[in-house]
Amino acid sequence: MQNTPHTPSPETSKQLPELFQLLQPHLKALDAFLETQISEFEPEIRDHVAYSMDTGGKRIRPSLIFFSGWNSEGEIDPNLVKLAAVVETVHLATLVHDDIMDEADIRRNRATVAKKYNNATAVLLGDALFSHAVYLATQFPTTEVCRDIAISMRQVCTGEIMQTMQRGDPNLDMETYFRVIDLKTAELFRVACHLGARLAGFEDDYVKAAGAFGRHLGIAYQIYDDMTDLFSSEEKIGKTLGTDIATGKPTMPLILMRDRLPENEAKALRDTLAGNIEADVPYWLEKLREMGIFEEVRQAIFDEIHKGRNAIRPFQNNPSAAHLHTISELLWNQVAAL
Template sequence: MLTAQNKSQPRPPAFDDIVKPVVPHMQALGDFLDNQVEQFETDIRDLVRYSLQNQGKRLRPLLVFFGGWREGEVNPDLVRAAAVVELVHLATLIHDDILDDATLRHNSDTVSARYGSTAAVLVGDALFSQALVLAAEFPTVDVCRAVSLSTRRVCAGEIRQTFERGNAAFSLEEYFRVIDLKTAELFSVSSRLGASLAGYDEAFSEAAGKFSRHLGVAYQIFDDLADYLGDEEKIGKTLGTDLASGKFTLPMLVLFQRLPRGEQKLFLQRVRRGELNPSQLAGVMKDYAVIAEVSSSFERELAKADDVLAPFANLEPVPRLLNLSKFVLSQFERLAVSS
């Protein structure tokens, strides 16, 4: 369990420490993305500029840079690849925020809240197109293929999740399939591309991809738990949207399984009628030890992630990637332990 681990392990690195070595890379990415605005047609530059202001943690670019890490080098190919995955991610976020009716993202109005859903659908499409324009600037079709395949899978995951809204009988197996597609896929392609563009061999590139796939699953579990336990102001986005839109994620699926059979139906009715707010639900989750089970799933994925890299311990990217998994762990712990 998490609290036991906390005692025996050293303090995890803070996010600022993790990103310190990669500051010049992230700065280069920021400049690169700023310059992208001028690549778009004049008609839509303001909208694109607003869409690119999103100041997330840029985890996918971090995976590109760390997957292809070589000390002291800002490789322009990695900067471009990082821009590609970040643009794809921003496009999917913009479309997600329309579908979830979310109004807040990183403490700013979402694109759909600010410009309307019509413009938001289309600017998402435009950002995705531009990601592929950049992918086509590499000498071979590899980046185009990898990114478009991944994006198709991300969409498939999102659609599957949409179809299952309101379905409390959604199995855990199906839940893990959905998050593998919708989140882990793009994490995976990010570090795989980073490694291969930096000249690491196929075996390590594949391993970097697998590591990030597990990390992505773990991260999504964290994100799904945060939707119930998080602090909207700290996290900077609208929370409780999963419940509001009938998305049953891991915490709710586990809770539902643990409820006495006779109580499931009534509970589901109360949820559907919106009679339980997220903080009440968090209370019920504590009563049924839901967080402990969610924590186990989370830890299992992170352990798998770290194991994949064990044979490559001597390569430069490995300690960097492992730092990211430590960071995700520390985020999760802060959330789960404080609740």
């Protein structure tokens, strides 16, 4: 039943450009809604909030929400807009906090909140954004949305704490790598799809399936994101290659390479990741290429996308399922083009 990699899938309802055309009014409604939220904050911090919200982000999680709850007419559903605002605000809060920890100065060509103001303000502003996301989530009639969001937030934090602890651990295994990306990235993708389908009133089986789709897409997305640190043209991705080698962050390609190298070389890689010796980034990048690690990582991403597609395959009558399938092509194409 699985598609062979690179074969377009028969369930695709729309071509990608057409699909993103359909999505635009929904994203515009989200932007308009988020804009109105700035004045919901206390006057003294509205400028800070406005600054942190203006990220020009990719709006991946909101897109998943709109597609998971898609109705046949493609009408804008205010509940989905509000849910998208909740999830995007949680995501923004995590970015504000991430930038403190990473000591990042720049995000999307602007100074990070931590840089523009200071670390203390960034900690507190992230907290205020979290709080406001929760407040919005309490505006649904039942406590379900708020509960699911709270659990997801906790899991995202747990994944990030684990990642922090693993920094410089040369022996991190693949199972733990997957556990971390499941928590820190896939969980929010999952809850976006799950709650999107739930608020649209779809049947329980589909809600669960949409959640599983989101989870696998999230895993795939994070593996891809980690991969671009090691294999991509610097101009294209706009960042320096190999920072994960230099800062001792073991990602899938590095774990695969380490476990396959002869012991003397594996030891050199472990020493590099542990920060015991200076990182020879170009050497390891070349090594990854030579060993064919990238093809393998690419295949792991395709496998996750397949798992996600398989979860929603039984629901082809649901317009949402076809749209989710299509959005997964976006990632597929990006990975294939690497």
